[in-house]
Amino acid sequence: MSVLDDIIAGVREDLGARRAHAPLEQVKEQALAAAPARDAYQALGGHADPAQRDTTLRVISEVKRKSPSKGALADIPEPAVLAAEYQAGGASVISVLTEARRFGGSLDDLDAVRAAVQIPVLRKDFTVDEYQIYEARAHGADLVLLIVAALDDQTLASFLELTHDLGMNALVETHTEEEIARAIAAGAKIIGVNVRNLKTLDVDPATFGKLAPLLPADAVIVAESGVESTVQVADYAAAGADAILVGEALVKHADPRGTVAEFIAAGTAAKPQR
Numbered sequence: 001m002s003v004l005d006d007i008i009a010g011v012r013e014d015l016g017a018r019r020a021h022a023p024l025e026q027v028k029e030q031a032l033a034a035a036p037a038r039d040a041y042q043a044l045g046g047h048a049d050p051a052q053r054d055t056t057l058r059v060i061s062e063v064k065r066k067s068p069s070k071g072a073l074a075d076i077p078e079p080a081v082l083a084a085e086y087q088a089g090g091a092s093v094i095s096v097l098t099e100a101r102r103f104g105g106s107l108d109d110l111d112a113v114r115a116a117v118q119i120p121v122l123r124k125d126f127t128v129d130e131y132q133i134y135e136a137r138a139h140g141a142d143l144v145l146l147i148v149a150a151l152d153d154q155t156l157a158s159f160l161e162l163t164h165d166l167g168m169n170a171l172v173e174t175h176t177e178e179e180i181a182r183a184i185a186a187g188a189k190i191i192g193v194n195v196r197n198l199k200t201l202d203v204d205p206a207t208f209g210k211l212a213p214l215l216p217a218d219a220v221i222v223a224e225s226g227v228e229s230t231v232q233v234a235d236y237a238a239a240g241a242d243a244i245l246v247g248e249a250l251v252k253h254a255d256p257r258g259t260v261a262e263f264i265a266a267g268t269a270a271k272p273q274r
């Protein structure tokens, strides 16, 4: 069983327990009653007319306690405090890992972060059931993660449609040329290239530069994983990233606010000028 399959098996089991406690109809009602979602596409610099885009590199800052590849990363007793630091540093979106078994996250983390910041919040989980999309909205998320490798074409398209119907955006995550074609065909507007191979967990930042030219000009392009320094941020920006998604380098840093600001400055300086 691959790492992704193993994670998803646990996610399905935990989802079954939550569904038994709160049926879909109840979560749907909560989702529809939630305050409107914030526009993450716009917050990440997206514009239907690519000529209207600015050249600021945006940062999606992640609340990440542990991971399958690295084990324990940081305690994070108060995700709200960390998220507020990220926002003060200039982050455009906060990513909250809600998967419990392998990442140590929870919906409580999402609630705490939602209450602490004004910028859009991404519910970062392994979405395999529409229940999770309603649940994300019910907990105030503005954005959900859809991993192309985990979904067939029909499911990807229907999850994207549901996400948009609920007023949210999706970060549609790809790893290969074929997955990019599938993301585009499904209508993705925010497309991530995750340079972490979900089978081997190896991180190869060069993957981003190879795949970025395949992405459409009207999409927001997000480089995911493997940021350790401003040098890597500049490389991603120069290769066409509109935004970067960073977890480990921020949660392990003593000054997450300053690090977010440094990453924005380094990436913005390196982005090709129009």
Ligand SMILES: O=C(O)c1ccccc1NCC(=O)[C@H](O)[C@H](O)COP(=O)(O)O
Pocket: 003, 062, 064, 067, 068, 069, 070, 194, 196, 198, 201, 224, 225, 226, 227, 245, 246, 247, 248, 249
């Ligand atoms: O981080 C992992 O080990 C991992 C393993 C299997 C599936 C997903 C995984 N990570 C999720 C992510 O996409 C990252 O948390 C995110 O891109 C930030 O990465 P990093 O800055 O390298 O912590």
